Amino acid sequence: MDDRALHSSLIGQQGSRAALNTPALVLDIDALDRNIARMAELTRAAGIGLRPHAKTHKSVDIGRRQIAAGAVGLCCAKIGEAEVMVDGGIGGVLITSPVAAPGAVARLAALAGRADGLMAVVDDPEVAARTDHALADAGARLDVIIDVDPGIRRTGVASPDDAVALARAIAALPNLRWRGVQFYCGSQQHIASYAxxxxxxTGLTDYLKQVIAALAEAGFVAEIVTGAGTGTHRIDIDLGVFTELQAGSYVFMDKQYLDCDLADAPEPPFEVSLSVDARVVSANHAALVTIDSGYKSLSTDGGSAAVQRGAAPDTMFAFMGDEHAALIAPDIGTRLRPGDPVSLTVPHCDPTVNLYDFYHVVRGDTLIEMWPVSARGRAR
Structure with a gap:
């Protein structure tokens, strides 16, 4: 049975969260909305735009709430995510990874023909020409952003001179319009210390300024400077170069970001709104219980999950295979029994969300809605 068949009858029943079959992806709607409002207000007060990254939530429902709160659009990592968001009625989508394969370029051109305000990054003159040709065949035009490599060597032009050369190549293509630059410093997002x-x-932004200056000297003034993430959002606002932020994980918060000082303050600026609810399935040892959430239920690239409720916060979590994990603490096997619920803060929210079909949206302990993970698996 899928999630709807299992749980739709619980919607609106007081305390129905406790009746969910586990593992289940659970979303606290009030915390979510407060997080959305806080980031919207931060960027509004700074006089810059917010184009949140939908690779985090992959949800048309959440994207609509972000747009309603003032976001100028959404970012998507892949063409498949963008197709879902556009078909869900969301405009202003920016595809933040280069679209290069011929089949994907054809899909991009087709999407440009029906999308409001679609943009995509480019980092290669040959791919720009390929995209222009596909747009001509589709009878469409597309705004593009030059992706600038901040040193990750993943994507992006490698120097200011390369950025200028690419801008000149784009200017010669009739179906592309250059709008600005993207600069996403992914390796810096999880540096624990704010300082x-x-x-x-600060050092990387100095390099970005060099790229922007070289483009301007060549006659290409960047209208859009886009980038940043949840980990650097406050710093990027203060440095004052970005015209818009791409932060995504702030809507949920995960253990990776909770382990960072995000705002040079004792408490994180955003609340944990996302959890995976699990249950104890075995409690035959005094210092260890086994729960029903393992590698198939939680991402493994961000370390371990953390207990959010149902056991002490300092309880140790350890993966025990595809289907199971252990919770380890003195006497936990005498305090928790098979069937008892626990809620977990996920290690890394983006890939964890991609493991589920639905968000179980709760207010307090009551299931109030179920939202599909609309772009689940749309990695191509």
Missing amino acids: DRKAAM
């Missing part, structure tokens, strides 16, 4: 993260971003 260390700020020092790293």
